Amino acid sequence: MSGDTPESTTGTPDLPEASGPARAKDTPAVRDTLPVRAELRGKSPYGAPQLDVPVRLNTNENPYPLPEALVERIAERVREAARGLNRYPDRDAVALRTELAKYLTRTGGHPVAPENVWAANGSNEVIQQLLQTFGGPGRSAIGFEPSYSMHALIARGTGTDWISGPREPDFTIDLAAARRAIAEHRPDVVFLTTPNNPTGNALPASTVRALYDAAQAAKPSMVVLDEAYVEFSHGDSLLPLLDGRPHLVVSRTMSKAFGAAGLRLGYLAAHPAVVDAVQLVRLPYHLSAVTQATALAALEHTGTLLGYVEQLKAERDRLVAELRATGYEVTASDANFVQFGRFEDAHDAWRRILDRGVLVRDNGVPGWLRVTAGTPEENDAFLDAVREVKKELSA
Incomplete structure (x- = not known):
């Protein structure tokens, strides 16, 4: 899940200071009196600026609107669902999990x-449910930063101690250093992100296998492999690594890839026992x-949507x-997306x-920016801008 919302890593430096609805003048004073948990004090909410500019390439959204045939199919399915809105929905989302x-x-x-799959409101809720189940007070999680900042934010929100593991200057994971960090801290949850956000680089299967083994040697730990962007990868999904690894979650x-950021639908694949455990929370x-x-309507149109991915x-x-x-x-x-500097x-x-x-x-x-791949016209505008900036900074 590096996510399914506008992504960030170590902070939100480009977030405007005044965003959202107007606040009462006494808001800062009242905020200081609230009994907010210590680990949340002084933190900023997650977000990226939503500015009215001609070209917005900052939130890793798919720039292509849903095809009209899919829009019509959504309308049909929602119309059908609306007839039963007086009743609760399928609690276990069986039909959706089957299609996923x-x-x-x-x-x-x-x-x-289907028993290997669980779905929630965006992959962030998937992360939250995993940390509620396997993290929490007195437990810890580790991620290798810079990476998707919601891993750390949700860890803190669930009372899970967060450990920032090391990356190399080229943003790869130093396997020996990562093993040492896992052996030292013995985390309950290990986050691995491939492709990594915001850097874009992918993890080799050998690294995931090695760190899974390291996590189990330290103590039985859950390893969460965040594949939010895997459909855009040059290589294959690491989903086959689930075989024989009951503590691995993808x-x-x-x-x-589905161009459905406004839908808020995330999901995981794991051993059925993991799916059962997550349902406790x-x-x-x-x-x-x-x-x-x-x-379900979107899943009927995967061929077209994956064509946009190409x-x-x-x-x-x-x-x-x-x-x-x-x-x-x-x-x-x-x-x-592409990280450049x-x-x-x-x-x-x-x-x-x-x-x-x-x-x-x-x-x-430090020293880097990230741009989302947009339409050819949007990318042309971006490239024109950065060429001008390059000349300006070099003058």
């Missing part, structure tokens, strides 16, 4: 049954009938090539690009 299992089996290179989202009837109906992969690769040709450093990307002052560069009508993401990774 078929999709994973067809595209992931590994057979998945999390996914419909926000990116799920809220009653947590997935609405409308959400289930919409997701277009975005080509545009992503074009961004990488053009940025490098312009003189920028670029992290190899297997996602629908290096800047002496990344936020200044972000502002210069914004001044040219293009919004990208300043995640707080």
Whole structure:
């Protein structure tokens, strides 16, 4: 889940200070008196700026609207679901989990049954449910940063101690250092993200296998493999690693490849015992009938939607090539975004690009910015902007 909402990593430096509805003048004073838990004091809410500019490439959204045939099918399914809204929805989302299992089996290179699948309101709720089940007070989770910041934020929100593991300067994971960190801290949950957000690089299967073994040697731990962007990867899903690894969870989202960020539908694949355990903390009837109906309609159109993914992969690769040709450093990307730099002052560069009508993401990774792959026209506008900024900063 590196996610299914606008992503970030170590902070939100490009978030406007005043956003959202107007607040009462005494809000700061009252806030200081609230008995907020200590680990939440002084923290900022997650988010990315939503600015009215011609080109917005900062939240890793799929730029292509849903095809009209799918929109009509959603309307049909929702109309049907609306006739029963006086009743609670299917608590276990059996039909949806069945279709998600078929999709994973067809595209992931590994057979998945409905009892291996769980779904929730975005992959962030999947993460939250996993941490409520396997983390919590007196327990800890580790991730290797920079990575998807919601792992740490949800850990703190569930009372789980957060451990920031190391990455190399090129944003890969140093296997020996990661093993040492797991052996030292003995976390209850290990987060691995591939492709990683915000850097875009993918993990080899050998690294996941090694860190899974390290986690089980330290003590029986859950390993969460966040594959939010895997459909954009040059390689294959690591879903087959579930075989023989009952403590491994693969999390996914419909926000990116399915172009359904507004749907809020995330899901996981794991051993049936993990799915059973997560249901201990799920809220009653947590997935609405409308959400289930919409997701089922989208799954009927995976061929068309994955065709858009192929277009975005080509545009992503074009961004990488053009940025490098312009003189920028670029992290190899297997996602629908590209991390580029290096800047002496990344936020200044972000502002210069914004001044040219293009919004990208300043995640707080020193020296780097991130751009989402958009339509060809949006990407052309971005490339024109960064070429001008390159000349300006080099003058």
